[in-house]
Amino acid sequence: MSRVAKDSVGGFGRHVPALSSALRPSPHDELREWGGPPLVRGKRVLDLGCGDGRLALGVAPLATRVEGIDPDPEAIAAAKRNARKAGVRNVRFAAGAAQHLPYPDAAFDLVILSWTL
Amino acid sequence: MVDALVEVHRVLAPGGTLVDARPDSRVQAYAERRKPRGFQRFGVVKTSRLELANDRASDHVITRVVRDGLFERRRSGRFWHRVPFSDLAELRKYLREHLRFVHRAEWVVDAATRKRHSNDQFVIRRAVRYELLEALRSPRNNSPARPD
Numbered sequence: 001m002s003r004v005a006k007d008s009v010g011g012f013g014r015h016v017p018a019l020s021s022a023l024r025p026s027p028h029d030e031l032r033e034w035g036g037p038p039l040v041r042g043k044r045v046l047d048l049g050c051g052d053g054r055l056a057l058g059v060a061p062l063a064t065r066v067e068g069i070d071p072d073p074e075a076i077a078a079a080k081r082n083a084r085k086a087g088v089r090n091v092r093f094a095a096g097a098a099q100h101l102p103y104p105d106a107a108f109d110l111v112i113l114s115w116t117l
Numbered sequence: 118m119v120d121a122l123v124e125v126h127r128v129l130a131p132g133g134t135l136v137d138a139r140p141d142s143r144v145q146a147y148a149e150r151r152k153p154r155g156f157q158r159f160g161v162v163k164t165s166r167l168e169l170a171n172d173r174a175s176d177h178v179i180t181r182v183v184r185d186g187l188f189e190r191r192r193s194g195r196f197w198h199r200v201p202f203s204d205l206a207e208l209r210k211y212l213r214e215h216l217r218f219v220h221r222a223e224w225v226v227d228a229a230t231r232k233r234h235s236n237d238q239f240v241i242r243r244a245v246r247y248e249l250l251e252a253l254r255s256p257r258n259n260s261p262a263r264p265d
Binding site: 023024025029030033034035039046048098099100101103104105106107108109110111112113114115116117 | 118120121124125127128129130131133134135136137138139140175178179192194196198200245247249
């Protein structure tokens with residue numbers, strides 16, 4: 001497979017901020033490549049290394065619930081702001097380390113490591 | 118990283134899916150000028166040695182947890198992603214400030230061409246790889262993965 005995802009920030013001719021999730025593919029594009037909505041629909045999803053919530057918020061409309069976790073508290077604060085702004089209610093964000101996940105066994109159907117490993 | 122994937126296996130229901138998606142440093146990235154129709158290649162952008170080493174370490178970790186029977190590979194692929202820049206100066210600024218790529222592109226057009234088109238819109242076209250792995254019910258062997 002060798003296709004080009006559409007422009008990630010919706011067009012050219014504008015400054016792209018450094019270290020922004022806008023530099024990455026859109027959640028829609030990534031999900032399409034991975035297999036499309038059936039991969040997420042009705043699932044319990046963990047976005048590990050969620051950053052500012054780019055992907056977690058992108059897949060939330062399809063998922064039963066989404067948890068996002070990231071070691072960076074500032075990124076989590078941004079993710080929470082983005083969730084409030086988007087009016088998404090089935091997503092929760094928390095600061096934490098991947099080595100000690102604060103979730104019970106078998107809590108998720110899908111774990112996403114997007115630009116994390 | 119292995120201990121993190123052991124944790125991922127713990128929180129995933131048996132049969133659940135792990136998606137690992139990240140830049141694909143096995144192939145080069147390209148600096149391209151946007152034309153009215155299509156793109157013109159201006160240069161090659163190589164991945165930094167540090168990031169190449171990190172990517173190999175990540176590959177090793179995935180291989181390890183598959184070998185240890187925590188996950189089974191299901192599907193993988195690659196797609197291309199364009200990062201847009203308003204002009205050539207913005208693209209160069211990005212290369213200077215980011216660690217993933219080397220800080221200077223290897224240009225395939227001459228300096229006069231770069232100068233002539235410096236105010237045009239540019240992209241870095243880079244590959245993104247992904248792999249879907251299925252969480253297995255229990256390790257296939259008697260020596261579960263341990264952190265490196």
